[in-house]
Every structure is written in C-alpha cells, then in structure tokens.
Amino acid sequence: MKSIRLILSLLTTLPTLAHATLNVFACEPEWGALTSELGGNAVKVYTATTAMQDPHRIEARPSLIAQTRRANLVVCTGAELEVGWLPLLLRESGNAEVQPGRPGYFEATRYVTLLDKPTLIDRSQGDVHAAGNPHIQTDPRNIARVGAALAQRLVEVDPANAAVYQARWKAFSARWEASIARWQQQAAPLRGMSVVVQHKSFTYLLNWLGLREVATLEPKPGVEASVGYLAEVAARLKTTPARAVLRATYQSPRASEWLAQRADIPAVALPFTVGGAPGADDLFGLFDVTLAGLLKVPQ
Amino acid sequence: MLRPTLMAAALVVAFPAYADADLDALRTELQQLKASYEARIQSLESRLQAAETQANQAVQTADKAESQAKNAAAQVKTADVQTTPVESASDNAASRFNPEISLILQGQYANLNGDITDRNITGFLSPGVSEASSGFSIAESELVLSASVDPYFRGYLNAAIDPDGGVGVEEAWVETTSLGQGLTIKAGRFLSALGYQNQFHPHAWDFATNSLMYDAEFGGAYTQNGAQVRWVAPTDLFMEFGAEFGNGDSFPSTTSSGLGDYTLFSHFGGDVGVSNSWTAGVSYLYGKAQDRESGLTDLNGNPAQTLFNGNSKNWNADFVWKWAPEGNPTEQYFKFVAEYFWRDEQGNLVCADNLATGGVCDGTASAYTSSQSGGYLQGVYQFMPRWRVGYRYDRLNVGSTHFGTNDAYLPVYDYSPTANTLMVDYSPSEFSRLRLQYTQNKSMIDLTENQFFVQYIMSLGAHGAHKY
Numbered sequence: 001m002k003s004i005r006l007i008l009s010l011l012t013t014l015p016t017l018a019h020a021t022l023n024v025f026a027c028e029p030e031w032g033a034l035t036s037e038l039g040g041n042a043v044k045v046y047t048a049t050t051a052m053q054d055p056h057r058i059e060a061r062p063s064l065i066a067q068t069r070r071a072n073l074v075v076c077t078g079a080e081l082e083v084g085w086l087p088l089l090l091r092e093s094g095n096a097e098v099q100p101g102r103p104g105y106f107e108a109t110r111y112v113t114l115l116d117k118p119t120l121i122d123r124s125q126g127d128v129h130a131a132g133n134p135h136i137q138t139d140p141r142n143i144a145r146v147g148a149a150l151a152q153r154l155v156e157v158d159p160a161n162a163a164v165y166q167a168r169w170k171a172f173s174a175r176w177e178a179s180i181a182r183w184q185q186q187a188a189p190l191r192g193m194s195v196v197v198q199h200k201s202f203t204y205l206l207n208w209l210g211l212r213e214v215a216t217l218e219p220k221p222g223v224e225a226s227v228g229y230l231a232e233v234a235a236r237l238k239t240t241p242a243r244a245v246l247r248a249t250y251q252s253p254r255a256s257e258w259l260a261q262r263a264d265i266p267a268v269a270l271p272f273t274v275g276g277a278p279g280a281d282d283l284f285g286l287f288d289v290t291l292a293g294l295l296k297v298p299q
Numbered sequence: 300m301l302r303p304t305l306m307a308a309a310l311v312v313a314f315p316a317y318a319d320a321d322l323d324a325l326r327t328e329l330q331q332l333k334a335s336y337e338a339r340i341q342s343l344e345s346r347l348q349a350a351e352t353q354a355n356q357a358v359q360t361a362d363k364a365e366s367q368a369k370n371a372a373a374q375v376k377t378a379d380v381q382t383t384p385v386e387s388a389s390d391n392a393a394s395r396f397n398p399e400i401s402l403i404l405q406g407q408y409a410n411l412n413g414d415i416t417d418r419n420i421t422g423f424l425s426p427g428v429s430e431a432s433s434g435f436s437i438a439e440s441e442l443v444l445s446a447s448v449d450p451y452f453r454g455y456l457n458a459a460i461d462p463d464g465g466v467g468v469e470e471a472w473v474e475t476t477s478l479g480q481g482l483t484i485k486a487g488r489f490l491s492a493l494g495y496q497n498q499f500h501p502h503a504w505d506f507a508t509n510s511l512m513y514d515a516e517f518g519g520a521y522t523q524n525g526a527q528v529r530w531v532a533p534t535d536l537f538m539e540f541g542a543e544f545g546n547g548d549s550f551p552s553t554t555s556s557g558l559g560d561y562t563l564f565s566h567f568g569g570d571v572g573v574s575n576s577w578t579a580g581v582s583y584l585y586g587k588a589q590d591r592e593s594g595l596t597d598l599n600g601n602p603a604q605t606l607f608n609g610n611s612k613n614w615n616a617d618f619v620w621k622w623a624p625e626g627n628p629t630e631q632y633f634k635f636v637a638e639y640f641w642r643d644e645q646g647n648l649v650c651a652d653n654l655a656t657g658g659v660c661d662g663t664a665s666a667y668t669s670s671q672s673g674g675y676l677q678g679v680y681q682f683m684p685r686w687r688v689g690y691r692y693d694r695l696n697v698g699s700t701h702f703g704t705n706d707a708y709l710p711v712y713d714y715s716p717t718a719n720t721l722m723v724d725y726s727p728s729e730f731s732r733l734r735l736q737y738t739q740n741k742s743m744i745d746l747t748e749n750q751f752f753v754q755y756i757m758s759l760g761a762h763g764a765h766k767y
Binding site: 049050052053054057059060061062063065066067069070080083084085086087088091092093094095096097099101110111112113123126127149222223224250252 | 384385450453474476477478479480481482483529530531532533534535536537538539566567568569570573576577578621625626627628629630684685728729730759762764765766767
C-alpha cells in the first residue's frame with residue numbers, strides 16, 4: 001500500500017519535475033558550457049559530444065536520438081558542422097519542438113560573421129563548409145555574441161525563468177568582457193607569431209590574437225595529409241618559418257608531431273573546446289589553457 | 300467754309316472715338332495675349348515647380364535610402380552584439396528551396412562461376428537470387444531527393460536508374476515532422492523499419508553482396524507500400540516502437556489487393572561508457588501470399604515452378620555493437636552486427652506441371668508447412684583512417700518443410716546453406732569507397748563457389764546523414 005502511494009505520488013510529480021527544468025541538448029561542449037552558465041539550475045544540459053570527438057564525424061547513436069526526443073531546446077553550431085548526424089537525430093526523434101525554424105532550435109553560427117567562406121564550392125576542394133568556417137568558439141568575442149542571442153532564446157523558450165536567464169547573462173557577460181580584456185593583454189606578445197595548423201580549427205583564434213597561419217596540415221579540409229604533402233610543408237617552412245604547430249586535442253598527433261620534429265618547433269595541442277585539456281573545465285578555463293599553451297612557445 | 304471745319308471737328312471728335320475703339324480692341328487683345336501668356340507661364344512655372352519639388356523629393360528619398368542603408372549597415376555591424384541573426388548574403392534565394400540532391404554511382408567487376416545458371420538457396424522458397432553477372436557491370440545508380448515540404452511534412456524519393464534503361468522507384472514517401480511527443484507517421488513506399496539492415500540501401504552496405512538471410516527472407520529487402528507509425532519513448536534508454544500496414548506486395552507477401560500484411564517493430568539502444576554503443580531490436584512480420592512464385596528443383600533434378608497460397612509469419616531479432624576509442628570513429632572503430640530470423644509458413648503449394656520438360660510435377664495443389672530460420676554475424680574493423688576489413692558468416696537452417704502429397708515430387712533437404720565473406724575497403728574520402736571482396740558461397744547444395752568482387756561506390760551532392 002505504501003509503495004503504491006509512493007509510485008502514485010511519483011507519477012503525479014513527474015510531469016511537474018519535467019517542466020521545472022528546461023532540457024537542453026547541446027551538440028558541442030562549448031555550447032553545453034555556455035547554456036549552463038546562462039541557465040544555472042533552471043536548465044538540464046546534455047552534451048552530445050566530447051572534446052575528444054571530431055564534431056564533423058559523430059554517429060547518430062540511439063542514445064543521442066533518445067536525448068533529442070526529450071529536449072526542449074537544441075543548441076548547435078550550425079554552418080553544416082553537424083550535417084552528418086544532427087538532421088538524422090531531429091528526424092528520428094519525433095520531437096516537433098526542436099525542428100529547424102522552431103524556437104527550440106538554436107544555431108550559434110547564425111549570430112556570428114563567418115570567416116573562410118569558400119569561393120569555390122566543389123567537393124574537389126575537400127570537405128568545405130559552404131557557409132564558412134564553423135569553428136567559431138575559439139574566439140571569446142564570438143562566445144559573447146552567441147551568449148547574448150542564447151540568453152534571449154532561453155527567455156523565449158522558457159519565459160517562466162526569464163529573470164534567471166537575464167540576471168545570469170548580465171553577470172556572465174560582465175565577467176566575460178573582463179576576461180577578454182585580460183586575455184588580450186596576456187596575448188599581446190603573441191601578435192604576429194607564425195604558426196602551422198592541423199585543420200582550419202583555429203581560424204577565429206588566430207584572427208582574434210593576430211597570429212599568422214602559414215600552412216595547414218591538410219591539403220584540403222577534411223583530407224588527411226600524405227607524407228609527400230607533409231614534406232612539402234616542411235620545405236615551405238624553411239623559407240617562411242613558423243614557431244609552432246597547433247592541433248586540437250581530438251586530432252591525431254601523428255602529422256603535427258612529425259612536422260614539429262622535422263622543423264624543430266614545438267607541437268602544441270590546444271583544447272579546442274571545453275574538456276579538451278586538464279583545466280579547460282569551463283569556458284574561462286578553455287581560454288586560460290589555450291593562452292597558456294600558446295605563451296609556452298619560445299618567443 | 301464751315302463745312303470743312305465742321306468736318307474736321309467732326310473728324311477730330313470722331314477720330315479719337317474711332318481711335319479709342321481701335322486702341323481698346325488692341326488693348327484687350329494685348330491683355331488677352333498677356334493673360335494667356337501669363338496663364339501659360341504660370342502653368343509652365345507650376346510645372347517647373349512641380350518638377351523641382353519632385354526632384355527635391357527624389358533627392359530626399361535618395362537621402363532617406365542612403366540613411367536607411369547606413370542604418371542597415373550599422374545594424375549589421377551591431378548585429379554581432381545584438382541578437383538578430385547574421386544572414387549570409389551569398390545565399391541564393393531560389394536555391395534555398397531546392398531539395399537536397401545526391402546521386403550514387405556504383406559499379407563492380409565480379410568473377411563468378413559461369414556454369415551456374417539457375418541460382419537459388421537450397422531448401423528455401425525464395426523469390427530467386429538476383430542473377431549476378433560475371434565481368435564488369437554497373438549497379439543501379441540511385442538518385443535521392445529530399446526536403447521539407449512545409450512545416451508539417453518531409454518528403455523523400457529514391458529512384459534507381461537501371462543500367463539497362465528504366466527507372467524504378469525504390470522509395471517515395473512523406474512523413475510528419477510536427478506531431479511531436481515522439482510520434483512520426485510515414486506514408487508511401489518505403490523500406491520497412493524491421494530488423495537492422497533492411498533500411499540500408501546497397502551503397503551503405505558493409506559488403507558488396509547481400510546476406511543470405513535477407514536474400515532468403517525478403518529477396519533483398521522488405522519494401523512496404525503503405526503507412527508506418529512509430530513512437531520514441533521519452534527515456535534515457537532509446538526505445539522505439541512502431542507498426543506498418545501495407546499492401547503486402549513484397550516477398551514474402553504477395554497480396555495484390557487490399558491490406559495484405561503488417562509489421563510490428565521495436566528498437567532499443569544506448570551507450571556503454573563513452574567508447575561503446577549498441578542497438579537491439581525485435582520485429583514481427585505477418586504476410587499473406589497469393590500465388591507466390593518460387594523456383595525449386597524437383598526429385599528428377601528438373602526446374603519446377605511453385606505457387607504458394609497461405610500466410611507467412613516472420614520474427615526478426617537484431618543486435619549491433621559499435622566501439623570507437625573515446626567515441627571518435629575517425630581513426631579506428633569496430634562494428635559488430637548479428638541478425639536472425641524465424642519463419643513459419645502455412646498454406647498450400649502448387650507444383651506447376653513440368654512433365655513436358657521431363658519433370659515429375661503434375662500441377663497438384665497440396666498442403667505446405669515450413670518452419671525455417673537463419674542469420675548472419677559480421678564484424679567490420681577500421682584499423683587506420685580510410686581502411687577497413689570485414690568478415691561475415693552466413694548460415695541458414697533449412698528446418699522442417701512438409702509438401703503434403705507433393706512430397707512425392709519435391710525433395711526435402713537436410714542442408715544448411717552457408718557463406719563466408721571477407722572484404723577490405725578503402726575510402727579516399729567519406730564520399731568515395733573502393734572495395735575488394737571474396738565470398739565462399741555454399742548456398743546451393745553440393746556446390747562451393749568462389750566469388751571475387753572489385754567494387755566502387757561514389758556519392759555526389761548532398762552530404763547524406765547515415766543511420767547508426
């Protein structure tokens with residue numbers, strides 16, 4: 001009898017529990033972290049990928065479909081980054097709230113001006129993103145832009161907690177702007193430094209700090225380098241030297257370490273997103289660790 | 300004397316009067332002229348003024364437009380800080396409405412045993428194994444179009460262009476996108492959601508050839524002309540339940556009119572840690588067969604055509620396990636698939652009269668029951684980027700078959716068809732794949748066939764998302 005009453009009380013409270021917190025499905029860790037900053041206890045965030053996974057190549061696993069089914073808001077990068085898996089999750093989930101065009105579907109890249117817009121959209125150019133480079137989270141100013149839009153979207157989707165989102169956005173924004181100023185000051189000596197990157201992962205970071213990208217370790221986006229191509233890059237570095245090779249921690253170290261050894265420059269693994277390295281546990285840590293990694297490069 | 304003066308006086312008096320009248324006329328004429336000129340000038344002036352104000356207005360609107368443009372530009376600049384989306388200007392308005400298009404080109408070189416003319420699976424009433432041809436051949440080219448119809452529906456078409464000409468519609472369906480609550484309804488022609496591999500088109504298979512199980516159970520894949528309802532449960536564990544109702548015009552059903560068959564399916568799945576994930580499912584298919592044709596070999600060893608009338612009950616179980624270090628399949632991954640089916644058929648079978656060609660069947664209809672099963676196990680391992688190796692083991696259990704009085708004409712086998720398949724494939728990018736495959740095929744009794752395949756699969760156009 002007691003257990004029946006318990007089950008009944010559970011059943012009656014379940015729907016209210018489900019409404020108390022907003023279920024957010026974040027495609028990448030940076031958007032999961034940002035949503036947590038803005039939502040606090042008002043949101044329950046599920047992050048679909050980790051920093052050790054390549055966001056281009058995620059399988060539409062059953063667990064992800066189950067989470068999409070329960071989401072009130074989907075927060076993703078957009079710009080075709082998740083084209084290989086997100087459309088399938090949305091279709092299979094049967095969740096009308098989070099379909100593209102609904103308030104429950106949020107694409108971060110829509111609120112940022114994208115770089116690297118290809119002039120030639122042809123698959124012979126590799127895995128190009130027609131809308132531009134989607135890896136916007138490596139510039140903290142983009143995080144601020146997306147944060148402003150996301151705060152507004154949270155208010156729209158969950159008006160009951162509007163005050164929470166607005167207050168938390170205000171507090172986060174103030175801390176974030178102060179941090180950006182601090183990072184920019186720290187990074188001042190990095191201005192003009194030449195680097196080699198593994199994939200076009202850090203375009204926005206380099207653009208923010210004024211670093212120069214002299215070569216990419218992929219002959220074309222998403223196409224893995226052959227030994228011949230790497231040798232070519234190594235030869236090119238003799239005339240236009242670089243001070244470091246940068247890669248994201250989820251990428252295989254083979255190519256960058258080979259080149260680093262050849263050119264006698266350090267290979268630096270940057271977290272790329274939240275959780276990508278020890279210390280990069282939130283958005284603030286992400287940039288602290290990123291800058292520390294870059295500043296370790298002998299000047 | 301008086302007269303001239305009088306006349307003069309009169310003249311003088313009269314003249315001014317005369318002159319006055321003339322002058323007046325002139326004056327009025329002048330005045331009229333002046334008035335008309337003035338009117339004309341006025342009208343000209345007013346026209347000029349109007350033109351001037353128009354010009355001013357034009358300048359003003361130009362100014363306004365400029366300031367608007369400036370505002371817009373300012374807005375675009377501030378959009379970064381504001382929360383209005385930044386629209387990419389390069390998007391072509393018309394092309395935004397175009398559906399996603401992709402085209403799949405496939406071809407192969409096959410080395411098969413040329414002596415085998417009548418391919419079948421021993422002991423199974425199958426719709427006939429597709430007549431694979433030796434040498435170079437191109438497979439059907441698939442053209443796939445899909446898009447949102449409106450906020451409520453999505454449409455999908457998969458048309459197969461036959462190398463010998465002709466276009467077949469593999470799939471053409473619409474499904475709801477706005478029902479919510481995990482509910483989706485699909486209608487049209489579609490690959491049934493039963494089992495695991497059934498919904499994959501050949502270009503997405505891990506091997507160049509189909510499994511014996513799918514060949515025996517469905518003659519390839521089970522296609523539904525009908526409607527499907529499916530529901531995803533709001534749980535952490537993935538749970539999907541669904542039902543399909545259809546015409547049943549795809550093997551093992553062959554009803555030509557009305558609702559012939561139905562399927563019930565369930566799929567479950569989840570993650571184990573960050574590196575492992577799985578899915579498993581159980582499905583049931585009930586089909587009605589009317590004059591379903593299958594080719595057998597009679598006791599004399601002659602080809603015999605049979606017609607089956609009755610019902611077909613099929614249970615399917617599937618299990619898939621995938622592993623990728625840290626859940627990142629870019630470098631390495633392993634995929635394991637196992638599927639099994641059980642089939643019970645009951646009804647009557649006609650063995651068409653083949654006496655004329657030396658056979659023993661005389662067209663008798665007699666009771667037919669069979670209880671059969673089969674399945675496959677496969678593993679595919681990507682050991683380094685771009686390179687995969689795979690192995691599949693196929694085995695069918697002939698089970699028990701009773702032909703009734705036709706037992707006198709048709710043999711009952713005690714033979715388990717099997718096949719061993721090894722493949723290695725190389726994918727220069729995610730849009731192209733080259734494959735080498737060897738199959739030791741023992742699907743026919745007393746025959747071991749060594750098959751070799753070299754295959755290419757290329758996909759052009761939209762970046763299709765593949766199912767798990």
